[in-house]
Amino acid sequence: MSDTATEREVMEYDVIIVGAGPAGLACAIRLKQLKPELMVAVIEKGAEVGAHILSGAVIEPAPLDELLPGWREKPPAVCIPVERDELAYLTTSSKRKLPTPPQQKNHGNFIVSLGAMCAWLAPQAEDLGVDIFPGYAAAGIHYLEDGAVGGVIIGDMGVNREGQPKDTYMQGIEIHAPLTVLAEGCRGHLSKELIAKFKLDADSDPQVYGVGIKELWQVAPGKCQPGLVQHSIGWPLDTKTYGGSFIYHMDKDRVAVGFVCALDYADPEFSPFEAFQQFKHHPTVKPLFEGGEILSGGARTIIEGGAQSLPRVEMPGALLIGDAAGLLNLPKIKGTHQALRSGMLAAVHIAEQGSGNGFDQALRASPIMQELQKVRNIRPGFNKGLWRGLLTAAIETVTAGKLPRTLRNHADHDSLTKLQAMKPVERRWVKRDLAPRDRLASVYFAATDHDEDQPVHLQILDPDVCVTRCAEEYGHPCTQFCPAHVYEMVEDSESAAGKRLQINAANCVHCKTCDIKDPYQIINWVTPEGGSGPNYQNL
């Protein structure tokens, strides 16, 4: 955040929540239910609530029953009860059904659009008196004299590419509050800054992540089976790359399809987007999409580290909740119920204690943490490959995580094998003809919008590395792992190396893959002008 000579205007609240996702909104709602006199505000960088969030998603409704009894009479716009679960192992040509593990039994759960659900929660929060401000990005932390968090600084708007004010320049205000709740979701940029500053991760394992890429399809009539939940593992991934697919059949002939790849993969030339597109071309999958059309699509990273990687979630003046902390239950592939619960737990704690003190302990003693503890060894079990991982998962499931061992997580950005040491991977991928043709055609469906004349929000801390070390060691993996084709190596006769990195920042869908997977950790994602970014519809 740049220091400006003029003092910023200040607004004051009792609690400021960053992020209008399930955790942030649940926290706001619960706070007002318990203490209606509290002044609570939620800041959201998306142009509207739901614009930047996406998930499969199959949710466990119990936390909603607790937060909003009677919600089932007025459910969110997209809410389909689960009818049937399927888990399959794919080879290049076949699909073998596997028994559904208990964590993936979804009886009683609902297929939802997480974006539509947040857009449904927001007016309910506003009715309780919460001030929600979409279109404004919390770009920096306001620190007090003693180093505690005192609120957030809203990003300046109307700044040109060189950092100079344009005619429309508007300085961002500061929002001061005795308590700031970070609910930015996976790899939030302010959360990242605070975790580093307060060394919140000193006693936990490195965090690990996956990237999820999703499309919402309108399929030809007769193909959709509402309530069917399908997951797969195996092809198109090799046994060393952890991940899998989901297909959730909704209403009105709509099908949500997506693919998650763990970001600890080793092949620098691997493209998670391509893996997703390949999956759709599997002989048992493709017929579903033939004759259909894409309605919307996008990508977002998923936090996978669970219990071992959970940082301290409390610091002077602030708390981390939801996936900004990292509460997703990976074997269930569900994080929304955890996010909702953590938001409510934080609200109860704040209402009772009058501050965030002791929240970390409260979280670790809660059912939220117990759920993570139970499944803590499943994700790291896959570090040894698919078959060992499945075996570990089976053992851990049967023993309900009670074995006195905790497998460790290792940082994703250290996992790439150098090109020279890389053995060619036999992927058996096919020629594709389903939409979208490539990442540029795909990014169209995210409706992502950035004023081109603004500072590039993907900061490369040492650009020389790109054309020297990275060119040789890894061959520019950023040009492969970004689902939106933001990074490109282009010819440049003026550069010593004959090429340079071009950042097409306007394509960015705010997934944070680059911030996580870059092997040199020189990419720093910061928030662009508020209101920029994707405009996801029903994702």
Next chain:
Amino acid sequence: MKILVGIKRVVDYNVRIRVKSDASGIDTDGVKMSINPFDEIALEEALRTREAGLAEEVIVVSLGGNECQQQLRTGLAMGADRAIQVDTAEDLQPLTIARTFLKVIEKEQPGLVILGKQAIDGDNSQTAQMLAALWDRPQATFVSEMELSGDKVTVVREVDAGLETIEVDLPAVISVDLRLNEPRFVKLPDIMKAKRKPLEVIALDELGVVSENNLEVSNYSPPPVREKGILVEDTAQLVTELKTRGLV
């Protein structure tokens, strides 16, 4: 003087719209709605005029159900002084909209009415022109520059032949085009202030306007899917292909 600005709630320009499967219209289920971009430019110009000391009050007017209050509040947050919602559940067409605006004009007696040149959903570009005719006052449309002086305004219009500069007697109707200005961002504290500014709701029939929709839309269809092209080997094949398609 007072300036009246018309703002319309439309599907946001970023939304990837789709035709409903029964061809009856555009699917607006759960899509983002915003102020029509040209109306924002109109409002910005009104605000600058007031800030230059040439007007006392800027009133934003919208026609629609309670959902358009969201756009009216945004207009107030940008700096408008007052808002009027003409409440109706019907989908109004330009002639009825113009008649409604005339009623509001009779009530408010503005010195200037600024509208967007067209709404990005209907793309009709008729309301400003019809309103001026009904009001029997001058109109200046597709305005990209505007300068007020006393009871006249000098405007530059973007027309097919180029740029046309005309002088218009007030009161008048102006419709604005893209290059007139760049609308300001809304400051957060102003959103809070806007909640306390007056927003008046008047029913359409209270104004004595009967909506007569003279146009009936019979069908909506998406543009035809572009056919895949073919690569030809040589000129001979090109000629054959052209001939087969009756193009030469």
